[in-house]
Amino acid sequence: GENVEQHPSTLSVQEGDSAVIKCTYSDSASNYFPWYKQELGKRPQLIIDIRSNVGEKKDQRIAVTLNKTAKHFSLHITETQPEDSAVYFCAREEVFGANNLFFGTGTRLTVIP
Amino acid sequence: DGGITQSPKYLFRKEGQNVTLSCEQNLNHDAMYWYRQDPGQGLRLIYYSQIVNDFQKGDIAEGYSVSREKKESFPLTVTSAQKNPTAFYLCASRYSGYTEAFFGQGTRLTVV
Numbered sequence: 001g002e003n004v005e006q007h008p009s010t011l012s013v014q015e016g017d018s019a020v021i022k023c024t025y026s027d028s029a030s031n032y033f034p035w036y037k038q039e040l041g042k043r044p045q046l047i048i049d050i051r052s053n054v055g056e057k058k059d060q061r062i063a064v065t066l067n068k069t070a071k072h073f074s075l076h077i078t079e080t081q082p083e084d085s086a087v088y089f090c091a092r093e094e095v096f097g098a099n100n101l102f103f104g105t106g107t108r109l110t111v112i113p
Numbered sequence: 114d115g116g117i118t119q120s121p122k123y124l125f126r127k128e129g130q131n132v133t134l135s136c137e138q139n140l141n142h143d144a145m146y147w148y149r150q151d152p153g154q155g156l157r158l159i160y161y162s163q164i165v166n167d168f169q170k171g172d173i174a175e176g177y178s179v180s181r182e183k184k185e186s187f188p189l190t191v192t193s194a195q196k197n198p199t200a201f202y203l204c205a206s207r208y209s210g211y212t213e214a215f216f217g218q219g220t221r222l223t224v225v
Contacts, residue, residue: 009153032211043203043216044156051211089155099144099163099210100171105155 004092006104013080014112021107023090024072032093033066033073034101039086047088048075080111116140119204119217126191126198126224134189134220136204143209145187149173150201150219159202162187191222199224 004025013019023033034049050057050064050073057064061080066073077084090104117138126132136145144163148156158171162181176195181187187206191198204217 006155034213036214043218045216046213049213093210100158100161101146101214102158103148103156105153 004090004102004104006090006107008107009105010108010110012110012112015080015082017080019075019077019080019084019109019111021075021088021090021109022072023074023092023104024070025092025102026071027092027094028068028071029094030071030092033064034091034093035062035064035075036089036091036103037086038089038106044089077109080109082111082113085109085111117204117206117215117217119202119220121220122218124220124222126222128224129193131190131192132222134191134202134204134222136187136189136206136217137185138187138206138215139185140206140215141184141208142206142215143184144207145181146205146214147171147177147179147187147189148203148205150203156203159189198222 004023006023031052035047036044037047038044048059048062048064050066061078063076087106087108089106091101120135146161147159157173159177160179162168165184168179168181178190202220205214207214
């Protein structure tokens with residue numbers, strides 16, 4: 001399909017450590033890359049996004065980096081806390097077309113207190 | 114609460130039956146989407162609609178149908194042609210491209 005590859009599928013870190021989730025894509029027409037967080041039993045919610053005209057964006061403890069040449073983007077969470085435990089989805093959107101969001105397969109992050 | 118509501122939260126279907134999942138939004142969003150969520154497979158696009166009275170198939174549209182008669186509503190029908198319908202279904206809406214998508218709370222469909 002047109003989805004993105006997301007790794008790892010599961011990730012466990014100690015509280016206070018950093019977590020990194022990476023996504024790769026093949027469609028060079030993609031230029032919008034959001035990240036969604038889905039806590040257990042809840043709906044996905046946008047936590048951060050980045051457009052192709054920037055290489056990095058930061059919001060407190062989370063940051064996203066984008067390498068358009070290599071076609072990959074990553075989510076970085078620093079100083080992890082137990083409430084960061086959730087499933088994280090990356091997504092991409094094309095410049096032209098139907099404005100659809102294509103999602104990755106998800107990463108289940110567990111922060112161990 | 115995001116302004117987008119799915120119902121019911123849980124739905125049980127007998128084999129051979131069609132069922133309809135409701136999705137309503139009061140956010141004045143033009144675009145609406147249906148995703149299917151299975152463990153380890155992320156969110157897969159079933160159908161989407163960018164405007165009233167128009168919708169397009171996504172990656173896994175077989176066995177599903179939709180309508181978009183009103184801006185606020187985008188119901189999904191799971192037909193008997195869908196061979197493996199047991200899943201968690203999420204509806205989403207947003208203004209347009211490159212904007213935040215708001216999700217409903219989901220409907221868990223189980224075939225019994």
